[in-house]
Amino acid sequence: MYMTATILDGRALAEELRTELRADVDAFMAHYQTVPQLAVVQVQGDAASDRYVRNIRKLCSTMGMQFHLTHLPPDVTQAILDNAIQQLSNDAAVHGVLIQMPLPAPLSAEQAVMHLDYRKDVDGIHPISAGLIAQGRLALVPNTPAGGMELLRRYGIPIAGKRAAVVGRSAVVGRPMAALLLHANATVTICHSHTHDLTSVLRECDIVAVAAGRPALVTGAMLRPGAVVIDFGINVQPDGSIVGDVEFTSAVAVASAITPVPGGTGPVTNVMLLRSVLTTARNQLSLQEP
Ligand code: NDP
Secondary structure: OOOOOEEOOHHHHHHHHHHHHHHHHHHHHHHHOOOOEEEEEEEOOOHHHHHHHHHHHHHHHHHOOEEEEEEEOOOOOHHHHHHHHHHHHHOOOOOEEEEOOOOOOOOOHHHHHOOOOHHHEOOOOOHHHHHHHHOOOOOOOOHHHHHHHHHHHHOOOOOOOOEEEEEOOOOOOHHHHHHHHHHOOOEEEEEOOOOOOHHHHHOOOOEEEEOOOOOOOEOHHHOOOOOEEEEOOOEEOOOOOEEOOEOHHHHOOOOOEEOOOOOOHHHHHHHHHHHHHHHHHHHHHHHOOO
16 A cells, blocks of 8 residues: 555646746747747637636746737637638748637537648647547647646656556547557556446556546546556536546555646646647748758
C-alpha cells in the first residue's frame, strides 16, 4: 500500500512551462520580428466558455502573444461562422485558430472545423490532425491530453512497456490520450461506457487516465497498487466545487502518483494551447525563410 502518492502538481508545472514559453516567444520574436497571434472564434452564450476565453486572453498577454477574438451572436448562421473561420485561416498574421466549443445547436462543429486550415489547428481537432496522431505522426495534438503527457514526462514517470488504460474515447481527450500513450510505447486499453468490468481492466494497469465526466467513476479499490493516475475530469458539484472523475481520497492511498482536481491537468492545458500557437507560428514563418 502506497500511503504517500506523489501529487502531480499541475499548477507548479504550468508555471514552469509559462517561464519556458515566455523565453521561447521572445526568441521567436527576435528572430522573425513577428508577434505570434492566436485567433479565437466564439459564439456567445456559454458562461464557462467566457471564463476560458478570458483566461486565454490574459495568458496571451502575459506571454507576449497577440490575441484576437471573433465574438459571434448566439443566433449566428453556419455560413457566417464558417466564413469567419475561413477568413482567419487565410489571414497570414494569424498563426493559430481556436474554435471555442461547445457550439450551440443547430451549429455543426464538424462542418465548422472543415473551414479551418489544419496548419493553424492549435486545438488538434481537425480530422487531418487526428489522422496524423492516429498514424503516430505527432503534429498538432489536443491540448488536454498533451498536458497529461507533459505531467507524466516532467515527473519522470516511465511509460514505455507499461500497461495503460484510458477511460473515455472522445475526440478531444480520450482518443488522442490513448494515441499519445501508444506513441510513447505503452500497451494501451481504451475503456468507454460499454466496457464490461472496468475494475478488472484498471487493476492490470500501471497508468490510468480518466476522461469520462463522471464524478468518482474510478475509486482506489479499482486501481492496481502503485498505479499512476491522470484525472482529466472537471465536474462542477451542486455546491460549486469542482471534482474529477477519480475519487481522490481513496485513490491517493493506492496510487504512486496522482493528479489532484483542481490543480492537476487543468492548469497545464492552457499553456499547451499557447505552446501550439508558437509551434504553428514557427512552422508558418520558417516556410517564408529564404
Ligand atoms: P465526453 O462526454 O465527450 O466523453 C466521455 C467519455 O467517457 C465517453 O467516451 C464515454 O463513453 C465515457 N464514459 C462515460 N461514462 C462512462 C462509464 N461509466 N464508464 C466508462 N466510460 C464512460 O467528455 P470529454 O472527453 O469531452 O471530457 C471528459 C472529462 O474531461 C469531462 O469531465 C470534461 O469536463 C473534462 N475535460 C477536461 C479538460 C482539461 O483541461 N482537464 C478539457 C476537456 C475536458 P461512450 O463513448 O461509450 O459514450
